[in-house]
Amino acid sequence: MPQTEQIHQHSVLRDIIRSRRSIRKFKQEPVPSAVILDMLETAKYAPNHRVTEPWRFIYVSSETGKANLINTFAAFSKKSKPDMTEEKLQNFKNTLGRVPGFLLVVFQEDENERARDDDFAATSSLIQNLQLLAWEKGIGMVWKSGKILYDKEVHQAFGLQDNERFAAIIQTGYPDEAPEVKKRTPIRDRFTEM
Structure with a gap:
């Protein structure tokens, strides 16, 4: 590949990395599974x-599928926050109901701590690749985490094996609204040369 094309591709990649945002407001149309599969084929x-x-x-x-997910997540929320009012629980369910698709990223937990860390890092890298590929296609995502990723009842509801857990719950869809760019710390403030 000629060097000028490489420079152009690098600048496109740089722009995608810098412009990507976590999307929380989606249009109702779900992303077709074929598109998700295609992006995952590259993200891997x-x-x-x-x-x-x-x-x-x-x-x-x-x-x-969404109704099952919403009910499972709502049951977890009620269990983890027993004082949650019915109104707050319903608001939580309504918020989830506005998300057109959920990509549950599962990974195997190796018994060896180092291998487990390597595998989680690899899975996280795949997720970042996926988010960048999605942004390039006009698809928004937000990476969700929290205690729900570790809950055994939630694992069972989605058929996870004993040696598996969620790495992320990615809400996905076509953006209805994209947030403004948040200021980032200049990397020179976090850079040491020895």
Whole structure:
């Protein structure tokens, strides 16, 4: 590839990285699973020590699937926050109901701590690749985490094995609104040369 094309591609990549935003307001149309699969086929080329490919994915975008997910997540919220009012619980369910699709990223937890850390890092790299590919296609995502990722009842509801857990719950869809760019600390303030 000629060097000028490489420079152009690098600047496009740089622009995608710098412009990507976490999207929380979506249009109602779900992203077709074929598009998700296509992006994952490229995203899987993330750095992955020993090429363990510890990941698998559950895409929830059907009305039935979303209803199951919402009820499962609501039950978890009620269990983890017993004083949650019915009104707050309903608001939580309504918020989830406005998300057109959920990509549940599952990874195998190796018994070896170092391998487990490597696998989580690889899965996180895949997720970042996915988010950048999605942004390039006009698809928005927000990476969700929290205690729900570790809950065994939630794991069972989605068929996770004993040696698996969620790396992320990614809300996905076509953006209805994109937030403004947040100021970032200049990297020179976090850079040491020795």
